[in-house]
Amino acid sequence: MGAFGLEYRVVIEAITGEKSSGLREYELSEEEWGIIEELVEVLKVFKHATLFFSRGTPNLASVIPAMDKIDEILTTNSLDDKTFQPCIRAACSLAKKTLNRYYDKTDHSENYRIAMVLHPRFKLDYFRRADWDDEWVQAARTITEDAFNNSYRDRAISGAHTPAVPISSNIPSSAVRPLSSFLKCFVS
Numbered sequence: 001m002g003a004f005g006l007e008y009r010v011v012i013e014a015i016t017g018e019k020s021s022g023l024r025e026y027e028l029s030e031e032e033w034g035i036i037e038e039l040v041e042v043l044k045v046f047k048h049a050t051l052f053f054s055r056g057t058p059n060l061a062s063v064i065p066a067m068d069k070i071d072e073i074l075t076t077n078s079l080d081d082k083t084f085q086p087c088i089r090a091a092c093s094l095a096k097k098t099l100n101r102y103y104d105k106t107d108h109s110e111n112y113r114i115a116m117v118l119h120p121r122f123k124l125d126y127f128r129r130a131d132w133d134d135e136w137v138q139a140a141r142t143i144t145e146d147a148f149n150n151s152y153r154d155r156a157i158s159g160a161h162t163p164a165v166p167i168s169s170n171i172p173s174s175a176v177r178p179l180s181s182f183l184k185c186f187v188s
Helices: 002-007 009-017 030-054 060-079 086-108 110-118 123-129 134-151 178-184
Strands: none
Touching: 002 009, 002 030, 030 060, 030 086, 060 086, 060 110, 110 123, 110 134, 123 134
């Protein structure tokens, strides 16, 4: 909606600026237009996240890295007094607080950590690079090992295993690294 308003600013100003239209009370000041521009910029992180998680490729292992990236962006924006007005920085702080409430909920499900540990791209290295406490990294490892031991350790392996997809197959990079594409949206 904000991007639409910015795109049609000239028309909106023409309509609200006419006395005869009866819409003068809705005319925006330069400061209000500036706030809309800043808000559109800040909301891009949520647009990219929504589009990413609406695709068919995201998985449980991509939730925590995506939340970490969103948190990083919100933190940066909430502290950036050169780019953003106080109301936008306050909104970013509130959004970060809300995001952290959802992030805390991932602690109540072991599945997120198990998915991260088992994911070939992340494993325990992700937690270390993200500066998680050693105790938390060890807890993620223990949770994963316990889940394996409880569910799979005693199962017999029948027959030779053949990979479903040959290693030499030509899988497009967009299918292999959708999270990378999502995270790159914020770098440009």
